[in-house]
Amino acid sequence: MVWPTLPRICSSETVWGNGSRPRIQAGFRKGLSMIVRLKLFSPLSDAAGASELTLALKEPATLQTVVDTLIARFGEQMKRHLYDLDDRIIPSWAVFLNHEIIPLNRPNALGTEIVAGDELSFILNIAGG
Amino acid sequence: MAGKKGSYAGKILRVDLSSGKVEKRDLDLEFAHKYIGGRGFGSRVLYNEVPPEVGPLDPANRLIFTPGALFGTAVPAASRTTATAKSPATDMFGDGHSSGHWGSLLKSAGYDQLIIQGAAEKPVYLWIDNDKVEIRDAKHLWGKSNMETNESLLETHGSREIGTLSIGPAGEKKVRLACVFSDGIMGTFARTGIGAVMGSKNLKAVATRGTGDVGIADIAAFKKAYQDYLQVISVDPYVPPATKYGTCRFMYHRVKFGIHGANNWRLGDFDWRPLDPEVFRSDYQIKASACPMCPVRCRREYRIPAGKYAGTVTKLEWETIARCMTCGVNDPEAVIYFSHLCNQYGLDVEGMGDTIAFAMECFEKGLISAKETEGLNLAFGNSDALMEITRKIAYREGLGDLLAEGTLRAARAIGKGAEKYAMQVKGSEMSAGDPRGMPVRAVSYATSTRGSDHLRSNPYVEELITPDEGLQHFGSREAADIFQGIKGKGKLLAWSENFVTIGDLLGLCKFAYYRSATFGYLRRKGVELATRFYNACNGTRLSEEEMLEAGERAFNLEKAFNVREGAGREKDIIPERFFKEALAGGGPSNGAVVDREKFDLILDEYYGSRGWNEKTGLPKKETLEKLGLADIAADLQQRNRLG
Amino acid sequence: MPATRSAAGAARKGPKRRVLYVSLPDQADRICSGCETCQLMCSLEKTGAFNPKKSRVKVLPLAVGVTIPVTCQQCEDPACQKACPEKAIVPHPKLNLVVVDEKKCTGCQACVGACPYGIMAYDPEKKRALKCDLCEGNPACVQYCPSKVLELAGPQRSAEINRRRFAAVLANEDTAARNNVAGAEQIKTLPRTLTLLAAQAPKAIAEGGR
Numbered sequence: 009m010v011w012p013t014l015p016r017i018c019s020s021e022t023v024w025g026n027g028s029r030p031r032i033q034a035g036f037r038k039g040l041s042m043i044v045r046l047k048l049f050s051p052l053s054d055a056a057g058a059s060e061l062t063l064a065l066k067e068p069a070t071l072q073t074v075v076d077t078l079i080a081r082f083g084e085q086m087k088r089h090l091y092d093l094d095d096r097i098i099p100s101w102a103v104f105l106n107h108e109i110i111p112l113n114r115p116n117a118l119g120t121e122i123v124a125g126d127e128l129s130f131i132l133n134i135a136g137g
Numbered sequence: 138m139a140g141k142k143g144s145y146a147g148k149i150l151r152v153d154l155s156s157g158k159v160e161k162r163d164l165d166l167e168f169a170h171k172y173i174g175g176r177g178f179g180s181r182v183l184y185n186e187v188p189p190e191v192g193p194l195d196p197a198n199r200l201i202f203t204p205g206a207l208f209g210t211a212v213p214a215a216s217r218t219t220a221t222a223k224s225p226a227t228d229m230f231g232d233g234h235s236s237g238h239w240g241s242l243l244k245s246a247g248y249d250q251l252i253i254q255g256a257a258e259k260p261v262y263l264w265i266d267n268d269k270v271e272i273r274d275a276k277h278l279w280g281k282s283n284m285e286t287n288e289s290l291l292e293t294h295g296s297r298e299i300g301t302l303s304i305g306p307a308g309e310k311k312v313r314l315a316c317v318f319s320d321g322i323m324g325t326f327a328r329t330g331i332g333a334v335m336g337s338k339n340l341k342a343v344a345t346r347g348t349g350d351v352g353i354a355d356i357a358a359f360k361k362a363y364q365d366y367l368q369v370i371s372v373d374p375y376v377p378p379a380t381k382y383g384t385c386r387f388m389y390h391r392v393k394f395g396i397h398g399a400n401n402w403r404l405g406d407f408d409w410r411p412l413d414p415e416v417f418r419s420d421y422q423i424k425a426s427a428c429p430m431c432p433v434r435c436r437r438e439y440r441i442p443a444g445k446y447a448g449t450v451t452k453l454e455w456e457t458i459a460r461c462m463t464c465g466v467n468d469p470e471a472v473i474y475f476s477h478l479c480n481q482y483g484l485d486v487e488g489m490g491d492t493i494a495f496a497m498e499c500f501e502k503g504l505i506s507a508k509e510t511e512g513l514n515l516a517f518g519n520s521d522a523l524m525e526i527t528r529k530i531a532y533r534e535g536l537g538d539l540l541a542e543g544t545l546r547a548a549r550a551i552g553k554g555a556e557k558y559a560m561q562v563k564g565s566e567m568s569a570g571d572p573r574g575m576p577v578r579a580v581s582y583a584t585s586t587r588g589s590d591h592l593r594s595n596p597y598v599e600e601l602i603t604p605d606e607g608l609q610h611f612g613s614r615e616a617a618d619i620f621q622g623i624k625g626k627g628k629l630l631a632w633s634e635n636f637v638t639i640g641d642l643l644g645l646c647k648f649a650y651y652r653s654a655t656f657g658y659l660r661r662k663g664v665e666l667a668t669r670f671y672n673a674c675n676g677t678r679l680s681e682e683e684m685l686e687a688g689e690r691a692f693n694l695e696k697a698f699n700v701r702e703g704a705g706r707e708k709d710i711i712p713e714r715f716f717k718e719a720l721a722g723g724g725p726s727n728g729a730v731v732d733r734e735k736f737d738l739i740l741d742e743y744y745g746s747r748g749w750n751e752k753t754g755l756p757k758k759e760t761l762e763k764l765g766l767a768d769i770a771a772d773l774q775q776r777n778r779l780g
Numbered sequence: 781m782p783a784t785r786s787a788a789g790a791a792r793k794g795p796k797r798r799v800l801y802v803s804l805p806d807q808a809d810r811i812c813s814g815c816e817t818c819q820l821m822c823s824l825e826k827t828g829a830f831n832p833k834k835s836r837v838k839v840l841p842l843a844v845g846v847t848i849p850v851t852c853q854q855c856e857d858p859a860c861q862k863a864c865p866e867k868a869i870v871p872h873p874k875l876n877l878v879v880v881d882e883k884k885c886t887g888c889q890a891c892v893g894a895c896p897y898g899i900m901a902y903d904p905e906k907k908r909a910l911k912c913d914l915c916e917g918n919p920a921c922v923q924y925c926p927s928k929v930l931e932l933a934g935p936q937r938s939a940e941i942n943r944r945r946f947a948a949v950l951a952n953e954d955t956a957a958r959n960n961v962a963g964a965e966q967i968k969t970l971p972r973t974l975t976l977l978a979a980q981a982p983k984a985i986a987e988g989g990r
Contacts, residue, residue: 211924213817427814450845
């Protein structure tokens, strides 16, 4: 499956922050909805009943917003997969954000901004074999 | 009931195939509580009894089978047995671990370990029926596949309630890639050529019937630990995909990180879609099977309903899929059939995949000609050639005779620079995924005591921890950075090796205890619950530190064995290709190499944290003494092999 | 005589229950994994040690990937009881089933040979026959099965399972089922087991749903 290239929907006042993430200045788009696409692997796909999802998020959104939305939508089972028994985000999750790897054990990983048209996939970063 | 020996059977069985002598000794409980079982017993006996003067295929080599200490109990996923011998592949320490039934039958028959020495003059098999032990003629079994051998033995002994070990034709031919199988094709002691050792002893099989109890000291503590174990796996997100797909699930990880290592470890990207875990699950899987006592249920048997290989039914796990990609093959039915051939001939799929890929690259580069392949088009992706060369290797025919020697020896024989295509460490072929771009993973393939092995040196802890945990447990936040971290990685690797060794002492499956989504769950399963189970079964009071130390002890034993054989830091190295050639073919890890400087820094830290000489990697006297291995320190000192 | 005793027993001790292997055609993922946990937890519960020979539930590997747990069917008119020359197989004081009286049992194994399911076990050390007694009503095998395919089934649940299995037998001959290729494989496997049982012990099966 090849992800189609979606146009970046940005305000006219985008600012490129550290690294390659464009940062959208708040104000113009705050509170409006945007669409992101998610690819999930087991066990998240089992909890969601699907391996591909479309989420509508309110701007400004971060990875934390995506996680919260998944849990709000799919309940306790989804929560257990993402958070451990001490309510910490499970560090071995890696989020692929448009082919950039964001391991969730990195500090502030959940603060990564999400913009409209982003494509994310969650995978357990465990080589295992 | 259990008495002082708890879940131990209480005896060591020794059989000398040269003299026919059978000897039984009582198990020394102090020895048992120090070395625990499984790999711990095996490594100790190997050190004691196989000095450097003994070659791997000499009658004096030992072939040792030791069930994990908890095998035979209902401890979840305690179903593994260790086979130990000097390896015909590495010429130093060798072992394999297998699932199956046989190990628990040995314990029910009354033995914690089977030590085989000498060699028979003609093919024989060993029949153990509780206290009756006989060496029997195996003429009617010689040449048979593993399944046929198992079936024949079940029929001969009139019961399906016996366990067997066997070699196939490859072990009989002393192929250095041969392995020993348990209960037909139920499990395999795959790596390091143990099957060739068994073949060199003219031992075709071991059949065992056991009717005795395996005891337990504290049933209430056992049941509590059981519930706690079930609770952890019910919340650990590592487990559901294991149950859903079996081990073929690792494909998704390889894809995401671009570390297939296809075409003899050159390409990070590959046309993997025909091998999608969903394809195996929906089109070929029979059901979610389980090894004895395991609630995770991640083993798989597959059948091919139609087409070229119709009717094939066999067991298959991830490494077979990985090594087929190493040969450029991506047809799932060819992968299943290749597994079937290796299972029946008794061949290690890791060794086979890498050796055949090596041959394919030599063919591609003109180092092996069509004349030498007898017209076989040994090209990457040619699955027909894969099957044919597999058969040739099993029977040592034509080019197969050369390749049966394993990648390293074959490369040396071919010469002309072929050694740079030999993907092996210490003589044992590469396993798991490509290490380029992941520093400590590269080092881990080098430090394993039995050649390249992701199971022995298991640095996946770096995937689970936060930087704070890295600082707390391994002295640096960098330990949590898979791609860039250096500091703390050596300590992490040493800890991981000791940790995962516990599983091999107790007979616990790594997927059930030594893999997890969080470090907390991992320690809870692999250290805390493992120790609680051991104590509940045996009435002992080992602390978690003592259990980790038992793991460290076995690892040091193996290192000492290798050091005594003359191996030093120069052997703790991975193929040149990983340092010199960038991973190619596109994909997320495209362009990555292993940085030699980082490699050496991590290795220095690793040696230091192990209490070995930081430059040479040789164990220090005080380290061995601290582990209760003073006699080994003295032996190495006398040979001038201390650090 | 036995029938009367049984009926009176049923009234006093509640309905007949048995541990059943529940793997139905429409639940492909709910299937015995072959882990054999049931065997060792049974022996642990009943003897305090691990020994599959002393287990009252036996898992049979019939082919690669095919493992079937066989359990005591707690027959209404038990062949084991009828075969015993010592009258050592007697009604349980509380539960609606029979058990081995170890004091009377001489270890002759007549019951072992007579059971149509082959599920009477034998302790080679004590030389006594071993029979499932449902662990006083909370069977260890049911408790510990990781795949949850063993159920302590009363009459209603037994009837439901038997009905669905028999329907699967009929479905084999049904045109709609034949056309449903995806379901056909699953439907095929189970009924053969049922047919085998029916051939060996029609009486036990007929009384199974009561």
